[in-house]
Amino acid sequence: MLALRLHDKEDLRLEDVDLPRLEGLGAILRVRATGICATDVKAYTTGARTRLPITLGHEFAGEIVEASDEYREYIGRRVVVNPNIFCGRCEYCLRGEHVLCPNRYAIGIDVDGSFAEYVRIPDQAFRVGGVLEIPGNLSYEEASLIEPLSACFRGQRKLGIGPGDIVAIIGAGPIGLMHLKLAKAFGAAKVIMNEIDDRRLEIAGKLGADYLINPAKEDLEKRVHEITGGRGADAVIVAVGVGAAQRDALRIVARGGRVNFFAGLPAGKEEIPINTNIIHYKQITVLGTSMQTPFEFRRALDLVAAGVVDLKPLITHVFGLNEGLEAFSTALRGEGLKIVIKP
Numbered sequence: 001m002l003a004l005r006l007h008d009k010e011d012l013r014l015e016d017v018d019l020p021r022l023e024g025l026g027a028i029l030r031v032r033a034t035g036i037c038a039t040d041v042k043a044y045t046t047g048a049r050t051r052l053p054i055t056l057g058h059e060f061a062g063e064i065v066e067a068s069d070e071y072r073e074y075i076g077r078r079v080v081v082n083p084n085i086f087c088g089r090c091e092y093c094l095r096g097e098h099v100l101c102p103n104r105y106a107i108g109i110d111v112d113g114s115f116a117e118y119v120r121i122p123d124q125a126f127r128v129g130g131v132l133e134i135p136g137n138l139s140y141e142e143a144s145l146i147e148p149l150s151a152c153f154r155g156q157r158k159l160g161i162g163p164g165d166i167v168a169i170i171g172a173g174p175i176g177l178m179h180l181k182l183a184k185a186f187g188a189a190k191v192i193m194n195e196i197d198d199r200r201l202e203i204a205g206k207l208g209a210d211y212l213i214n215p216a217k218e219d220l221e222k223r224v225h226e227i228t229g230g231r232g233a234d235a236v237i238v239a240v241g242v243g244a245a246q247r248d249a250l251r252i253v254a255r256g257g258r259v260n261f262f263a264g265l266p267a268g269k270e271e272i273p274i275n276t277n278i279i280h281y282k283q284i285t286v287l288g289t290s291m292q293t294p295f296e297f298r299r300a301l302d303l304v305a306a307g308v309v310d311l312k313p314l315i316t317h318v319f320g321l322n323e324g325l326e327a328f329s330t331a332l333r334g335e336g337l338k339i340v341i342k343p
């Protein structure tokens with residue numbers, strides 16, 4: 001079968017590989033749609049993976065074509081899979097905070113992923129509720145975006161976004177735009193989008209943002225204070241991996257507000273000077289989130305299936321797997337929003 005494999009830093013190859021084998025319990029999924037994520041791009045530029053070569057891709061949906069006896073009833077079903085495989089038995093899993101599981105590994109990150117015609121779904125994915133049937137009204141393309149959406153869902157739940165909140169989001173890439181849609185679904189009164197790329201800012205406007213700020217052209221702090229009557233935003237989500245954006249978040253959050261450093265900073269750039277007195281005197285909560293628990297994955301799917309969050313406008317490019325390298329270079333150039341491969 002065809003697979004898009006990373007061999008080393010900046011060495012991605014479309015090649016013919018053996019079909020994945022069942023190897024005990026679990027299933028084989030025929031991949032029908034798989035999204036390219038910033039994490040895949042980061043893997044390409046750094047070559048940082050626990051093993052190489054590896055088939056990338058962790059945002060995917062497809063149909064189960066083969067399964068061990070235990071999961072036989074899944075054969076023929078359309079499913080979406082949480083790529084994070086949790087042990088289900090450790091202290092964190094028992095607490096419902098699976099994302100902290102020290103035994104976690106991920107499809108497309110630690111084992112072969114979904115930029116291929118077929119991918120192996122381990123037994124443990126089923127055991128922790130990570131394999132969900134796709135409701136009939138959702139396409140495979142939409143379902144493939146449940147993974148990033150559920151990570152955003154977790155981020156907002158932890159921030160406690162609620163009715164009437166003024167939410168500022170820094171970064172209007174696919175993740176920032178998912179946060180915009182979710183914040184509206186969570187009842188935010190106003191969503192302020194901040195983005196240095198005017199094209200992305202314009203899309204944010206079309207998708208329902210109440211205020212658009214280009215911090216490269218405008219005084220961000222001044223504008224947010226105008227919009228909020230001098231108070232600042234109740235919650236700020238940093239959806240770009242840029243240290244300066246994290247600093248900006250502290251400046252534009254209201255007293256007693258909440259900040260989520262949702263995007264990680266690139267390796268070697270993690271340490272930035274911040275004014276901790278802002279945290280102290282404004283008495284704000286700064287937190288970080290990544291990934292999603294099985295519960296959050298399920299909820300995100302339910303929200304999309306119910307029509308509360310429409311992901312379709314985020315899909316700007318669809319490629320075949322044979323065009324995988326072109327799809328990837330489109331992502332590298334930062335063109336479009338969500339790029340989906342249909343193997």
Ligand SMILES: [Zn+2]
Pocket residue numbers: 037038039058059147148
């Ligand atoms: Zn991802």
Ligand SMILES: [Zn+2]
Pocket residue numbers: 086087088089090091092093098101102103104
């Ligand atoms: Zn665990």
